[in-house]
Amino acid sequence: MTYIAKPKLHHPKLPANALGFTRRDYEGSVSTLCAGCGHDSISAAIIQACFEIDLPPHRLAKLSGIGCSSKTPTYFLGQSHGFNSVHGRMPSVLTGANLANRDLVYMGISGDGDSASIGLGQFAHCIRRGVNMVYIVENNGVYGLTKGQFSATADKGSKSKKGAGNPDSPMDLVSLALIAGASFVGRSFSGDKKQLVELIKAAIAHKGAAFLDVISPCVAFNNHAGSTKSFDYVREHNEAVNALEFIEGKEEITIDHDPGTTINVTQHDGSVLRLRKLAEDHDPTDRASVMNFIQRHNARGEIATGLLYVEPDSEDLLDRLGVTKRPLNSLGDTDLCPGSGALEKINAGLR
Amino acid sequence: MLSRVEKINDFVIRLANVNGSGSASANRIFARSMIRMGIPVGSRNIFPSNIQGLPTWYEVRVSGAGHLGRRGGYDMMVAMNPQTWDKDVAGIDAGGYLFYDSTKPLPSSKFRDDITVVGMPLTEICNKQYSDPRQRQLFKNIMYVGALDALLGIETDESEALIKELYQGKDKLIAPNMEALHIGRDYADQHLKGAIGLKVKRADAVGDRILIEGNAAAALGCVYGGATVAAWYPITPSTSVAEAFAGYCKKLRTGEDGNNYAIVQAEDELAAIGVVIGAGWNGSRAFTATSGPGISLMQEFIGLAYFAEIPAVLIDVQRGGPSTGMPTRTQQSDLLLAAFASHGDTRHVLLLPADPKEAFEMSAQALDLADRLQTPIFVMTDLDIGMNEWLVDPLKWDDKKRMDRGKVMTHADLEAGKDFGRYLDVDGDGIPFRTYPGTHPDKGAYFTRGTSRDRYARYTEEGPAYVDNMERLLRKFETAKSLVPPPVKIDAPKPTKYGVIYFGSTTSAMDEAILALNENNILLDRLRIRAYPFNDTVIDFIKNHDHVYVVEQNRDAQLRTLLLDTGKVDPSRLTSVLHYDGNPITARFIVNDISLKHGMNKPPLKESVS
Numbered sequence: 025m026t027y028i029a030k031p032k033l034h035h036p037k038l039p040a041n042a043l044g045f046t047r048r049d050y051e052g053s054v055s056t057l058c059a060g061c062g063h064d065s066i067s068a069a070i071i072q073a074c075f076e077i078d079l080p081p082h083r084l085a086k087l088s089g090i091g092c093s094s095k096t097p098t099y100f101l102g103q104s105h106g107f108n109s110v111h112g113r114m115p116s117v118l119t120g121a122n123l124a125n126r127d128l129v130y131m132g133i134s135g136d137g138d139s140a141s142i143g144l145g146q147f148a149h150c151i152r153r154g155v156n157m158v159y160i161v162e163n164n165g166v167y168g169l170t171k172g173q174f175s176a177t178a179d180k181g182s183k184s185k186k187g188a189g190n191p192d193s194p195m196d197l198v199s200l201a202l203i204a205g206a207s208f209v210g211r212s213f214s215g216d217k218k219q220l221v222e223l224i225k226a227a228i229a230h231k232g233a234a235f236l237d238v239i240s241p242c243v244a245f246n247n248h249a250g251s252t253k254s255f256d257y258v259r260e261h262n263e264a265v266n267a268l269e270f271i272e273g274k275e276e277i278t279i280d281h282d283p284g285t286t287i288n289v290t291q292h293d294g295s296v297l298r299l300r301k302l303a304e305d306h307d308p309t310d311r312a313s314v315m316n317f318i319q320r321h322n323a324r325g326e327i328a329t330g331l332l333y334v335e336p337d338s339e340d341l342l343d344r345l346g347v348t349k350r351p352l353n354s355l356g357d358t359d360l361c362p363g364s365g366a367l368e369k370i371n372a373g374l375r
Numbered sequence: 376m377l378s379r380v381e382k383i384n385d386f387v388i389r390l391a392n393v394n395g396s397g398s399a400s401a402n403r404i405f406a407r408s409m410i411r412m413g414i415p416v417g418s419r420n421i422f423p424s425n426i427q428g429l430p431t432w433y434e435v436r437v438s439g440a441g442h443l444g445r446r447g448g449y450d451m452m453v454a455m456n457p458q459t460w461d462k463d464v465a466g467i468d469a470g471g472y473l474f475y476d477s478t479k480p481l482p483s484s485k486f487r488d489d490i491t492v493v494g495m496p497l498t499e500i501c502n503k504q505y506s507d508p509r510q511r512q513l514f515k516n517i518m519y520v521g522a523l524d525a526l527l528g529i530e531t532d533e534s535e536a537l538i539k540e541l542y543q544g545k546d547k548l549i550a551p552n553m554e555a556l557h558i559g560r561d562y563a564d565q566h567l568k569g570a571i572g573l574k575v576k577r578a579d580a581v582g583d584r585i586l587i588e589g590n591a592a593a594a595l596g597c598v599y600g601g602a603t604v605a606a607w608y609p610i611t612p613s614t615s616v617a618e619a620f621a622g623y624c625k626k627l628r629t630g631e632d633g634n635n636y637a638i639v640q641a642e643d644e645l646a647a648i649g650v651v652i653g654a655g656w657n658g659s660r661a662f663t664a665t666s667g668p669g670i671s672l673m674q675e676f677i678g679l680a681y682f683a684e685i686p687a688v689l690i691d692v693q694r695g696g697p698s699t700g701m702p703t704r705t706q707q708s709d710l711l712l713a714a715f716a717s718h719g720d721t722r723h724v725l726l727l728p729a730d731p732k733e734a735f736e737m738s739a740q741a742l743d744l745a746d747r748l749q750t751p752i753f754v755m756t757d758l759d760i761g762m763n764e765w766l767v768d769p770l771k772w773d774d775k776k777r778m779d780r781g782k783v784m785t786h787a788d789l790e791a792g793k794d795f796g797r798y799l800d801v802d803g804d805g806i807p808f809r810t811y812p813g814t815h816p817d818k819g820a821y822f823t824r825g826t827s828r829d830r831y832a833r834y835t836e837e838g839p840a841y842v843d844n845m846e847r848l849l850r851k852f853e854t855a856k857s858l859v860p861p862p863v864k865i866d867a868p869k870p871t872k873y874g875v876i877y878f879g880s881t882t883s884a885m886d887e888a889i890l891a892l893n894e895n896n897i898l899l900d901r902l903r904i905r906a907y908p909f910n911d912t913v914i915d916f917i918k919n920h921d922h923v924y925v926v927e928q929n930r931d932a933q934l935r936t937l938l939l940d941t942g943k944v945d946p947s948r949l950t951s952v953l954h955y956d957g958n959p960i961t962a963r964f965i966v967n968d969i970s971l972k973h974g975m976n977k978p979p980l981k982e983s984v985s
Contacts (some may be wrong), residue, residue: 082820085657085812098822098834105812107656108824109649110675116606116646120653120661121812123604123637128657128813146649149642341639348633352603353658353811357777359635360601362627364772370595371769374585 042078050075052102056095062214062240062255063093063162067100069217070131070160073224074101077272084129085121089114089143092169093135093162093240112143115150115159119341122155125351126342129228130157137167140176140195147197151204151233156340158227159235161197162214164242165253172245179325183250196322198332201235202315207338208234209314211329213258214241223331225270229295232338239327258327265303265317265330271296289336299331308334379491380450380470381572384414384439388523388573389449391456391463392516395427398455401516402433403764404537405523409437410586410766411533413578417443417883419763421958424611424702430459439578443766444883447963450573453519460485472571474519474526493570495522495562504558514555521559526571531560585769589760590664592731593690594619595770596738597662598627601778602688604661606639606650608669611702612758613692616664644669648676648687655686656823658783658811660742662688667696667709670716677751678717679825681848684798684807686745686752686781689713690738693757695957704957705758707879708929713753714907714937720845722852724859725753725907729882732767733905734760737860746781748855749809757928759880759959782808789818797821797832798844805851852908859906862913871898873976874920875969876913878904878934881926881960888965895966897973899924907937914942917949922976924969926952928960950976 038046050071055064074081081103088094090111097106109117118132132150139147139161151159165178172185176195183189201209208230212220220238227234239258241247247254252261266287273294289297289309299308306317306328314333321328348355380386390405392398399420406418417436423429436446451472454463464473469489475481477494486492497518501511517538524531534556542548594616597605607617621638628635641647647663654661665673670691680687693709695701714723724744726737734756741752782802784795789810795818798807807830810819821832827841828834835841877885882903892899902916917923917938925935932951939946952968954960 080816082816083813087653103817103820105810105820106822107653108822108826109652110679110825113645113649113676116641116649117653117656119639119646120604120606120650120655120659121657122653123639123650124654124657124659124661125811125813145642146646149646153639342637345637346634347637348630348635350632352635352637352654355601355603355635357601359630360603360628360778361599361772364774366627367595367599367770367772371583371585374587375583 041075043080045075045081047071047075049103050081050101052097052099055099057092058244060243061092062164062242063096064099065214065217066160066162066220066238066240067096069220070100070224072217073221073228076221077225077228079129079228083127084131086131086133087114087118087121088133089135089138091135091138091167093133094138096162097133112138112141113146114138115143115146115155118157119150119153119155122157122341123347124353126156126347126349127351130155132157132159134159134161136161136163136165136175136177136197140197144176144195148200148204151201151206151235153341154205154207154232154339154344156231156342157233158224159233161237162240163197163237163253164240164246165251166242166246168242168245179252182252183248185245185248196318197235197237199315199318202311202318202333205233206235206333207232207335209333210235210331211237211239211327213239213262213327213329215255215259216262216329219264219268219329222268222270226268226295226297226331229270229272229291229293230334230338231292232335232340252325261325261327263303263321263326263328265306265328265332266308267300267302268331269298271298289334291336292338297331297334302330308332309336377489377491378470379572380468380472382450383574383576384437384578386437386450386573387446387448388435388437388451388453389463389466390433390435390453391459392431392433393456393458394423394425394429394431396516397513398431398433398516400541401520404517404534404541405520406435407537407586408524408529408533409575410581411536412530412575413581414439414575415441415443415580415766417445417766419445419759419959422703430456437575439580441580442883442887442962444885444887445959445961446887447961451571453523455519472573474523491570493526493567495519495567500558500562514551517552517555518559521556522563522567524556525560525563526567528574528576530577531556581766583769584766586764586766587731588615588762588764589728589731589734589756590615590692590762591619592735592770593664593738593754593756593761595623596735597688597742598623599735599772600660600739600742602660602662602742603636604650604654604659605636605663606641606647606661607663607665608641608644608647610644610666610669612694612762613664613666613669613690615762616690616692644672645676648673648689651687652676652680652685655680655745660686660746660778662690662742664690664692666692666694667712668699670709670712674717677723678719678721680751681717681721681723682719682825683823684749684809685823686749688738688741688745688752688754690754690756692761693755701957703758705880705959706928706955706957707755707757707881708933708955709755710929710933711936713755716751722908723751723753724748724855725755726860727755727878727905727907728760729879729903730760730767731765732770735770740860743779744855744858747779747806747858748851749781749806750851755879757880782806784808784810784814784819786815789815795819796830798828798847799830800847800850804854805847805849806854856908856910859908859910861910862905862916863903864912864916865901867898867900868893869898871900872921873898873973874900874902874916874923875926876902876904876916876923876934876938877926881928884960884962884965885926887962888969891962891966892969895970897970904934909938909941913938914944917942917944922948922950924950924952924972926960926965928954930955
């Protein structure tokens with residue numbers, strides 16, 4: 025149960041990161057999700073990524089909507105403030121939080137019901153605004169908490185647990201994020217922790233709207249034959265387009281070991297995304313060709329995963345608004361209140 | 376024989392125009408010219424939801440005595456819109472005046488014989504003077520202002536000065552506007568001398584008062600109150616709050632390394648309040664401005680902010696509802712919507728400004744209250760306050776005042792080992808401490824959620840923990856009573872058992888109505904409510920009077936409902952006076968309705984005459 029905290033004790037020889045924290049310091053409460061749920065693997069990947077990049081846990085704010093996926097922020101980074109908000113409306117809450125304090129890392133956790141159905145508008149608009157965040161959709165194509173209804177990302181013809189076929193076309197959030205102007209778009213699979221951890225690390229370092237669509241099978245309601253979001257189906261149809269290695273800016277960059285098939289993308293903070301190409305016709309810095317690439321894969325029923333698109337010189341909402349570099353929530357009376365003298369002048373202009 | 380209304384500095388003129396014809400700036404020059412002569416003037420736009428073509432009216436109340444609410448009726452009609460001619464002429468008070476464009480002859484059936492008709496061939500003069508159709512239209516407006524100057528005795532110098540101010544920076548426009556003004560004035564001087572019995576006379580009754588719209592004043596209140604985040608969605612009549620905030624911030628809040636504010640025009644009202652709540656959660660002062668339909672959309676989020684205890688300020692510029700209702704008309708019909716916003720049990724703090732000056736003060740105060748009480752605070756203005764220019768005392772700010780950020784536990788507090796429970800009532804006032812995200816590496820983090828939790832913010836669905844929390848929220852609401860602006864009580868000249876309660880934009884009409892009621896020997900003690908929850912003195916006022924009238928601008932007596940809910944008083948002691956046709960309430964309406972009802976409320980004579 026969520027109110028059961030994990031014991032703080034851990035093995036004395038657990039490796040520590042640069043902050044002296046062990047992986048355990050990035051954990052949260054015990055998960056209440058079903059055993060084997062893909063979402064728990066994603067939480068584990070978030071823990072691993074934050075541990076590896078030496079992120080002070082309290083400098084991250086985790087926000088979510090409503091649903092199984094949105095419960096998960098309780099299960100990682102217990103020293104972070106969290107906000108389990110309103111169904112489909114996490115993006116706006118995260119946007120406001122981001123405006124209030126630009127110095128924290130913002131992680132939005134959502135699901136396919138939360139982001140592709142009730143919250144489709146907010147999803148698209150917060151990406152359109154370039155909010156500096158990592159937005160993860162834990163995508164299982166099904167409503168878990170209400171027991172097995174199709175969500176808007178369920179593929180046409182995919183079978184429900186009771187055998188009914190989904191009549192509607194799926195909403196592809198990767199395509200939508202690209203159209204809306206996301207400057208970092210990735211897709212992964214909860215069963216591929218290695219790929220996912222690197223994507224999360226790169227997304228945190230990215231400035232702007234970073235979106236990760238993570239296929240995360242629902243073991244209770246959507247893991248049967250005929251479902252296109254089952255572990256077996258996703259493993260069979262997973263087409264990784266590249267292998268990502270995230271290199272923090274503080275490390276020295278070594279020479280490309282495999283020129284021609286490796287691309288180095290340097291982000292604004294100096295971090296380098298080293299991408300080993302697996303798909304010949306994929307260029308992760310060309311939005312139009314990536315959209316084309318994704319559409320072709322979708323049509324073939326293949327799930328393209330990896331770092332699909334990145335804009336190295338991206339900007340974020342606060343840049344666009346020209347907001348001060350100091351966190352707005354730290355400004356005091358002298359910064360904010362123009363005082364009686366200015367008011368006298370305003371009065372004088374209104375006579 | 377025709378009687379004529381003969382009045383100095385005390386009359387109402389209504390101008391009928393076509394929306395988008397450029398009349399607005401001309402009408403403003405007309406009203407302001409009189410204010411510059413030291414005469415108090417209240418002016419109101421009555422306009423449609425339209426950009427061009429539909430009828431619009433501008434009502435000017437000239438009152439040396441300083442009554443700036445609507446009086447009711449009008450003494451003179453400036454009829455510039457053929458579409459509404461019949462209704463406009465029919466509405467003139469007997470003995471009043473009709474000023475019209477006499478270029479095209481009209482049959483006598485189009486006039487009345489109990490009013491004075493003053494014709495001026497405006498179109499003919501314009502067509503002679505100008506060849507460009509747009510100029511013919513625009514200068515016609517300034518021309519009638521010139522004519523009105525002459526007819527009413529307005530000093531042309533003042534109109535001229537206003538034209539110069541209006542077109543400062545577009546200097547080419549000054550001379551032709553002056554010319555049109557003079558043509559109008561000279562024609563009226565030569566041909567219409569003494570035609571009108573309404574006159575203005577220079578006075579000294581304006582003082583240092585300013586002319587400001589409530590929306591601009593509320594926006595300025597948010598600047599002074601320290602709001603750093605604004606999120607909004609365009610909706611009449613609140614749009615100009617956000618626009619004014621942006622304008623003031625640009626001038627007053629630009630720091631050395633960037634803007635000390637952030638404004639997001641959201642995709643809808645749901646996102647607007649979401650941004651406000653996210654910013655409030657993270658320690659910024661944030662507000663949204665909207666109207667009734669926006670509040671309807673925000674319900675779920677408002678419930679979350681109440682239950683999760685997140686500061687937020689909502690400026691509700693009320694309009695005629697329900698549904699799209701009358702977007703450009705005024706009402707006070709969102710009280711219950713706002714007071715109980717959300718599913719489940721909620722109660723919200725409402726501030727009720729009476730004019731732009733209070734809109735300024737209460738918007739700033741709302742930001743303090745939101746932080747202090749950690750809850751949504753509504754500033755309930757309306758279209759009448761928000762979109763009309765009101766003559767009010769100059770805005771004032773005390774430089775010694777500091778923002779009240781409420782109960783926030785700092786890094787030092789946590790380091791010192793203070794017990795932090797996000798929903799722990801440490802002071803007995805129902806208000807817990809909070810921490811801002813990112814405060815401390817291993818203390819003070821908590822999880823915010825709409826689901827129930829214990830005093831330490833740990834998820835629980837246990838009944839007693841839920842009830843404990845809901846009871847504390849009620850205690851917090853009780854605390855709010857002593858923090859919100861108290862009511863304003865004004866006693867009748869002599870002791871009386873009768874009272875009247877009102878709030879908001881009704882105030883100016885009420886102030887005038889009370890004089891007429893006094894003259895009619897209906898003596899009422901007055902109580903102007905300025906906030907919900909009600910201060911105890913409100914209920915005392917009701918208990919200390921045999922009978923109380925509750926005047927409000929909605930159909931369902933929403934304030935009365937709140938009073939009965941709070942005070943548990945006998946409903947028969949509260950009689951409603953309700954005005955909700957979408958136009959601001961008038962002094963005449965209040966006088967007539969209370970006089971009528973007072974006859975029925977008077978105790979029966981002990982000795983009946985048989």
